Amino acid sequence: MALLEIKNLHATVDDKPILNGLDLTIGGGEVHAIMGPNGSGKSTLSYVLSGRDGYEVTEGEVLFDGKDLLEMEADERAREGVFLAFQYPVEIPGVTGITFLRTAVNAVREHKGESPFDAMDFVKFIRDKASGLNVSDDMLKRAVNAGFSGGEKKRMEILQMAALDPKLAILDETDSGLDIDALKVVADGVNAMRSEERGLLVITHYQRLLDYIVPDHVHVLAKGRIVKSGGKELAHELEKSGYAEFLEDAA
Amino acid sequence: MPDGSGYMQPYLDQALDNASSLTGAGVDWIDALRRAGADAYGAHGLPHRADEYWRYTSLNALANEDFQLTSDAPAIGLPSLPHKLVSELSTYRVVVVNGRLRPDLCALGGLPDDVLISGLEHLMAAAPERLEPYLGKIVRLQDMPMAALNTAFLRDGLAMFIGAGVALDKPVHLISITAPGDGRMMVQPRHLVVMGKNAEATLIETHITAEGGSSFNNIVSELHLDDDAKLNHFVFQEESKTSVHLSGSAVSMGARTTYDSFVLQSGGAIGRSEIRAYMNGRGGDCRLDGVYLATDKQIVDNTTFVDHVAPECRSRQVYKGVLDGEARGVFQGKVHVLRDAQKTDGHQLSRALLLSPRAEIDARPELEIYADDVKCSHGATAGELDDDLLFYLLSRGIGRDDARRMLIEAFLSEAIEEIPHEQVAEDFTTHVRQWLARNVDAARKEM
Numbered sequence: 001m002a003l004l005e006i007k008n009l010h011a012t013v014d015d016k017p018i019l020n021g022l023d024l025t026i027g028g029g030e031v032h033a034i035m036g037p038n039g040s041g042k043s044t045l046s047y048v049l050s051g052r053d054g055y056e057v058t059e060g061e062v063l064f065d066g067k068d069l070l071e072m073e074a075d076e077r078a079r080e081g082v083f084l085a086f087q088y089p090v091e092i093p094g095v096t097g098i099t100f101l102r103t104a105v106n107a108v109r110e111h112k113g114e115s116p117f118d119a120m121d122f123v124k125f126i127r128d129k130a131s132g133l134n135v136s137d138d139m140l141k142r143a144v145n146a147g148f149s150g151g152e153k154k155r156m157e158i159l160q161m162a163a164l165d166p167k168l169a170i171l172d173e174t175d176s177g178l179d180i181d182a183l184k185v186v187a188d189g190v191n192a193m194r195s196e197e198r199g200l201l202v203i204t205h206y207q208r209l210l211d212y213i214v215p216d217h218v219h220v221l222a223k224g225r226i227v228k229s230g231g232k233e234l235a236h237e238l239e240k241s242g243y244a245e246f247l248e249d250a251a
Numbered sequence: 252m253p254d255g256s257g258y259m260q261p262y263l264d265q266a267l268d269n270a271s272s273l274t275g276a277g278v279d280w281i282d283a284l285r286r287a288g289a290d291a292y293g294a295h296g297l298p299h300r301a302d303e304y305w306r307y308t309s310l311n312a313l314a315n316e317d318f319q320l321t322s323d324a325p326a327i328g329l330p331s332l333p334h335k336l337v338s339e340l341s342t343y344r345v346v347v348v349n350g351r352l353r354p355d356l357c358a359l360g361g362l363p364d365d366v367l368i369s370g371l372e373h374l375m376a377a378a379p380e381r382l383e384p385y386l387g388k389i390v391r392l393q394d395m396p397m398a399a400l401n402t403a404f405l406r407d408g409l410a411m412f413i414g415a416g417v418a419l420d421k422p423v424h425l426i427s428i429t430a431p432g433d434g435r436m437m438v439q440p441r442h443l444v445v446m447g448k449n450a451e452a453t454l455i456e457t458h459i460t461a462e463g464g465s466s467f468n469n470i471v472s473e474l475h476l477d478d479d480a481k482l483n484h485f486v487f488q489e490e491s492k493t494s495v496h497l498s499g500s501a502v503s504m505g506a507r508t509t510y511d512s513f514v515l516q517s518g519g520a521i522g523r524s525e526i527r528a529y530m531n532g533r534g535g536d537c538r539l540d541g542v543y544l545a546t547d548k549q550i551v552d553n554t555t556f557v558d559h560v561a562p563e564c565r566s567r568q569v570y571k572g573v574l575d576g577e578a579r580g581v582f583q584g585k586v587h588v589l590r591d592a593q594k595t596d597g598h599q600l601s602r603a604l605l606l607s608p609r610a611e612i613d614a615r616p617e618l619e620i621y622a623d624d625v626k627c628s629h630g631a632t633a634g635e636l637d638d639d640l641l642f643y644l645l646s647r648g649i650g651r652d653d654a655r656r657m658l659i660e661a662f663l664s665e666a667i668e669e670i671p672h673e674q675v676a677e678d679f680t681t682h683v684r685q686w687l688a689r690n691v692d693a694a695r696k697e698m
Contacts, residue, residue: 050646053638078648090643094661103657104647111648143661160647 001066003028003199004049004168010059010224011048018044020224021060026168031200033210035235036221037243042203043087045221046172049201050084051077065167078104079111081167085157085174092144097156100144101126105163129162133189151182158189169193170201175209187212207239222246262437263293265320266403273406275375281405284387288402291392298396307581307613308523308552313495318437318467320404324351325430327461332426333489334678337455342424343368349430350438350468351407356426365414368423371441372407381412385445389473390501394556395525398499401471404439408470411454415447415477422453422672429468429494430461442472446480448505453483455675458498458518460491465520470498478505478532485675487682490518492549499525506532506561513670514541515679516551517686523552523581530557530564530592537566540670542663542679544686545578545610552581555599559592559622568599571666573659574610575690581613586627588620595625603633604662606655606691656687 004026011019018041026032036042048055049062051074062069069077092100105125106116117125130140133155145153154174161169171190175183190213194200202213210218210232218234219226220243227246228234266289275281297314298305329346332338345368346356352370359368367381374382392399409425429438446452460466468490476482490496496519502510516522522545528537543551551574557566572580582601603612616629636658644654663683670676 052642052646073651074642074645075648075650075654078646084646086643086646090639092640092643092658092661094664095657100644100647100657103653104644104649107648107650107653164648 002026003065005063006060007062008060009048009057009062011044011055011057013044013055018224019048022221022225024219024226026199026201028199029196030217031194031202031213031215033202033204033215033218033235034221035204035207035218035238037247038205040221041224042205042221043172046084046170046203049170050074050082075107078164079108083161083164083166083169085154085161085169085171087173087176089145089153089157091146091148093146095144097140097142097144098123098126101140101160101163104160108164126163130159132192133159133162134185135159150177151179151185154178154182154186155189158186162189162193167197168199168201170203172203173205174202175204175206183209183212207235210235220246262400263289263403266400269320269404274372275379275405278375278379280383281375281379285403285405287387288392288399288405291399292396292403295396295399302396304525304554304556304583307579307583308521308550310495310521312520313467316435316465318435321349321436321438324348324353325432327428327430329356329426330428330459330461332457333459334457334487334682336674336678337424337457340422340424340674342422342455344424344426345409346426346428347408347440348428349436350440352409363417363420365417366419367410367412369410370407371410371443374410382410382443385473385475386443387473389475389503389529390471390499391527394527395499395501397469397497398471398501401439401441401469401499405441406439408441408443410443412445413447413450413452416449417447418451419453422455425454425456427456427458427470428461429466429490431463431466431494433464435465435467437467437469440468440470442470444472444474444482446474446476446482448477449479450477451481453672454485456484456486458486458488458490458496460494460518465493466490467495468497470496472498472500474500474502474510476502476504476508476510479507480505481509482511483671484510484512485670485672486512486514486524487678488514488516488518488522488524490522492518492520492547494519495521497521497523500527502526502528504528504530504532504535504537507534508532509536511538511671512540513675514553515543515682516541516553517544517682519549519551521550521552523554525554527556528558528566529560530566531560533561533563535561535564537564539566539568540666541570542666542683543570543572543580544683545572545580546575546690547578548576549578550581551578553584554581555584557584557586557597559586559588559595559597562592563594564592565596566598569666569669570600571602571663572612573604573606573663574612575606577607577609579611579613582631583615583617584629585617585619586629588618588622588625588627590621592622593624595622595627597625597627599629601631602662604659605633605635606659652691652693656691659687659691660684
């Protein structure tokens, strides 16, 4: 059984069709990249999968570990193991990083039938994950993402991913706003989490990120459908030729 | 005749019947003060919507129900208080039940020299000359009709004098309990705080209702801060949801004084805190902050008036609240800057979070400025929880109720964190958390 099966997915935002019959299957251990021009539906796909309000599925189905993903609320999906690394992580004034992370991790642990961390154990747990990502204690003590640089926010996203240990991680334009050094730190963090059980869906406009997080499969999304699929070499072709041909084809 | 006049007579009759038998009767200035209260209330009547400071809070409930003045302080013991850390603090404790001091429940041992904490009625009999320069001199009856009614009934409450240069070693904790029994009961507590030059103190107030019928608690506090005095003033208003809690405070501030007030309101069918600060001396610093939590059909009202009379004073107001159900919040704040009050620095902000489509906030922040060299600002926001923030928490597996509670607590904690008293701030936070646990619960609401 595949980890994620998307079949003929149609979705609208404010009654405007954005996804128009998308099919995609991701198996455990696989890294899939979705590339496409602006407006092709990349971010919509990430929000539909993670259950954001306002994204309405009008047709099709999504099975996650054999379960109907679309029936679940956003928080339930996360506890079942779907993780979205945001393109623009929000700042949450008044909630410290450590409190936020512990609440999230414990929600997931309790869902799995594991005992929640107490405050002391959690500090040990999170420090261990944070050190490799260059996330300092100070960053954890501050309000979530408050005043963080672009790179710090993305490192915080990957820390959350590491802490929540999802089955499927969706990285939405994780490279946006990062310089090359920051990109390497983030990519190393993601690569460290590659495993036989976990699937990764990397959404990006540019091929650059895929030099660091090397995919098994690359798909081109245009006008809400997958119009071409291939191996990692497809990303390089797109870098040379651009997306123009797909826009015309799909029109 | 004002609209409310028809509603005033029953209350006024009670006051007039009462006056000649009260402590202090026969002392000229006390007689005159009670009469002035009755006259001012009689001329005005119960406040109504045409009154500038009562536009959004109707007291019709008081007119339609027959509240009887009580002067009994039933022999109830000290109940356990809804806030743990403050209860455990070492304080000078003053307990007022139904507006009457209960000396047997007070704990006033070891007061420093030059500090007097007593019942107002006791002082009215024993040393009225100490009260005369202040009592009724700070509150302006024509601006506060309910304070006028209180003055007509003037009798008992806290009287506190902190001598010049004394920094009080422990906070004073005023515990005010209304115990309505089975009927509809009206109480008129009156408090007076006089801070000498360079005196420092912290006053914590807890307002709760013992079990029983419904009560109408009409409190007036007068606070006088002589030059360089400093008063921290924290209020928990947690009366029952069938009671009407009206609190009117008038603060006169000398030069370089600091008055730092924080009011937490979550109680009352109507809960109103009105604070009027008169910044009469140069270089004063006034903070009026508050947090409110309301649900069902509660009305919670914060009304302020900061009068910048003298130059170089600073005032800051931040009121934040959460409204659920059909609750209504009111914020009316005026920063009034007189012509001589140059270099005034005055800010006010009202922020309300509406958790239900039927909740409502009426916010009216106002600046009225006659000086030309000032820095003043005001603002008001009202809205729902931010969807982007909520989705971020949900996407991490945090349940919807927990996520909402976290965001609401965070919204309020920004205000609570400003409280310069650790235990009070922590008790406020705990109170907010418990309120959220009771009220932000989707499953329970659907039941």
